[in-house]
Amino acid sequence: MDINQIKIKVEGVNFYYGSKQALRDIALDIYKNKVTAIIGPSGCGKSTFIRLFNRMNDLIPGARFEGKILIDGNNIYDPKLDVVDLRRSVGMVFQKPNPFPKSIYENVAYGLSINGIRDKGYIADKVDKSLKDAALYSEVKNRLSDNALALSGGQQQRLCIARALAVEPEVLLMDEPASALDPTATLKIEELIHELKKKYTIIIVTHNMQQAARISDYTAFFMMGELIEYDITSKIFTKPSKKITEDYITGRFG
């Protein structure tokens, strides 16, 4: 195994929706510039888990968090922490592409303008760069003022990635980013993820185990709110340590 730098440290995390416990005593390290996939059956807590990293779960009434999550050593559940700052450095891409009903350009520029950036030249450069990094630029460069909703689903998803990249995050959370896309668009997103990990630390939730196998460096298998196994992806998919992991990935489950 190569030497990895820890980007995020998860320690003793429990999470509750009211009286229902969704995550139990989770501890793991997420490595910098790696893709970490979270897999597990529906309701295992994987989406809850990924939403801890930008404190999206704070918005849910009755939700309660215990434990520690450190990004670069800083506890993101520190009451003094500015959640807006956190969400700027931890970007998120969702299952269904959700561009704003605005132009392609404005979609990417939006995050910058709400952050108070007024320098038009800077914004224009940033939009170009983000679209390039999201592997969308060549397809839209001549139609930046077109409405984003006119793009195909795969293009919309890459636009959402460009939008997330524009504010220069360090961590990218992806919750089923390709599950609403056709195989070609999916392949493009997967290729993009390979490129993006050079600059970002990526955590991806996916139902699609083959996708986790294809794109991730590390895989965490969750079940019923517990982290069952966490290891290098090739190990999880060729010789998992736990029988229950093997049963799940080989479809012998239940």
Add this chain to the structure above:
Amino acid sequence: MKRHFDEELKKLNTDILKMATLAEEAIFKSIEALKNRDKELAQSVIHEDKKIDELELTVEETAIDLLALKQPLARDLRFITTGMKINAELERIADLAVNIAQRVLEIADKPILKPLIDIPKLTDIARKMVKEVIDAFVNSDENLAKKVILSDSEADNLRNLIQEELINDYMSKDASTATRAVPLLLIARHLERICDHATNIAEDVIYMVQAKVVKHHPEKLKNNK
């Protein structure tokens, strides 16, 4: 579209080529050791086989990972599965070179039985077959692969010739030559087996390129389109 996967396939390809180079080198050295009665060189062939064994495991592991993680299909699938088989064949070829080296150690200190003529010829055929079949693999060249398969009979004939000569001209006439003749006979047999493995690789290459099974169906080689 550029695929990240292609980089990984290229790495597998490179490792298989490295295997082939090492195996070919082992054949060459083992026969040089025979010609020059060079025990040190024979020992080095035996010793260096460890490298080939390790590389075999690496290639196997890479291929298994690619199968498990990338779900390859069609051409990609045939390339990886063929690569795994070729890997095993090359490892066997290297083992046969080790066997030749062991025979060299048995006879190196004994007086020369006869000048070597046909064994070097058979060696040339074996090395050429291995070299060509790897070229065929690298360039996806099914015609070259077919040529390799067809040259196997030449190797068989030469082996038979060597065998007959050693039995009829030496061992039948003077049983005391057996300790020197049998190792030579075995060397011819090892070389001929190397050619068989090259033939297996050629059949695998044709499968990889054309998705056509010629193994156990020699007639399919002739009526190809």
